[in-house]
Amino acid sequence: MIIPVLTIDGPSGAGKGTVSRAVAKLLDWNYLDSGSIYRSLAIAVLQVGIALDDLPAITQLAKEMQLGFECGESLLVRLNGVDITAQLGTETTGNAASIVAAYPEVRAVLLQKQKDFRKAPGLVADGRDMGSVVFPDAPFKVYLTASAEERASRRYKQLIEKGIDANLAQITREIEERDRRDSGRAAAPLTVPEGAITIDSSSLSIQQVIDAVMDLVR
Numbered sequence: 001m002i003i004p005v006l007t008i009d010g011p012s013g014a015g016k017g018t019v020s021r022a023v024a025k026l027l028d029w030n031y032l033d034s035g036s037i038y039r040s041l042a043i044a045v046l047q048v049g050i051a052l053d054d055l056p057a058i059t060q061l062a063k064e065m066q067l068g069f070e071c072g073e074s075l076l077v078r079l080n081g082v083d084i085t086a087q088l089g090t091e092t093t094g095n096a097a098s099i100v101a102a103y104p105e106v107r108a109v110l111l112q113k114q115k116d117f118r119k120a121p122g123l124v125a126d127g128r129d130m131g132s133v134v135f136p137d138a139p140f141k142v143y144l145t146a147s148a149e150e151r152a153s154r155r156y157k158q159l160i161e162k163g164i165d166a167n168l169a170q171i172t173r174e175i176e177e178r179d180r181r182d183s184g185r186a187a188a189p190l191t192v193p194e195g196a197i198t199i200d201s202s203s204l205s206i207q208q209v210i211d212a213v214m215d216l217v218r
């Protein structure tokens with residue numbers, strides 16, 4: 001039996017994680033937060049003190065790192081047995097993730113780890129290249145976006161709510177820089193995958209986006 005996959009790709013702050021988790025719960029499907037894999041590698045690189053341009057060392061670390069995911073109320077991630085959930089969501093981690101994710105060698109090492117999440121009864125996969133590279137045969141594909149201004153403001157609120165110090169002007173600059181890097185890279189750039197429907201969530205509520213995605217799958 002072919003296991004169905006719903007891919008949700010898009011830029012930072014578009015709402016991919018929020019919508020993917022909700023839809024996975026409604027469908028009772030598995031969930032892959034592929035960004036957390038690149039984020040975990042970035043944490044490992046920063047912890048060991050490897051430079052972000054030391055490709056051989058980063059690739060080796062990607063091969064060796066052991067990741068554990070626990071999907072409860074929120075996602076818990078262990079890197080080599082240590083809980084790194086608290087560091088996972090910071091902008092420092094996200095920006096470093098976007099740098100290590102641009103290396104084709106790193107992406108090649110992490111490809112199978114992502115494909116392994118495809119288990120019955122189905123999978124919701126969120127990231128940048130879920131519909132284009134990792135699950136090109138997915139029957140359901142969404143490209144979720146929103147204006148850079150709206151995405152920066154959402155990220156700002158999210159960080160403040162978590163008690164993390166944040167600066168809106170800096171977040172806006174970082175989001176735009178990340179958009180440029182993720183879309184402009186040669187390896188698996190952020191793009192609208194073939195066969196995807198585009199949802200612009202700039203003026204939609206979270207529930208409206210969830211409803212639109214559920215309509216597609218049903």
Ligand SMILES: Nc1ncnc2c1ncn2[C@@H]1O[C@H](COP(=O)(O)OP(=O)(O)O)[C@@H](O)[C@H]1O
Nearest residue numbers: 012013014015016017018154158201204205206
């Ligand atoms: N349609 C929406 N309207 C308003 N806020 C949203 C919407 N979608 C997501 N958010 C909020 O924006 C923030 C970023 O969402 P998230 O799911 O982490 O985005 P992504 O995974 O695409 O980076 C979260 O705080 C989330 O609650």
Ligand SMILES: Nc1ccn([C@@H]2O[C@H](COP(=O)(O)OP(=O)(O)O)[C@@H](O)[C@H]2O)c(=O)n1
Nearest residue numbers: 011012013034035038097098101127128129
């Ligand atoms: N499938 C994916 C997922 C993330 N990434 C990279 O990892 C970074 C962090 O991804 P994320 O999905 O956790 O980030 P947010 O969209 O939540 O900010 C992105 O900026 C991408 O560069 C990727 O290259 N491919």
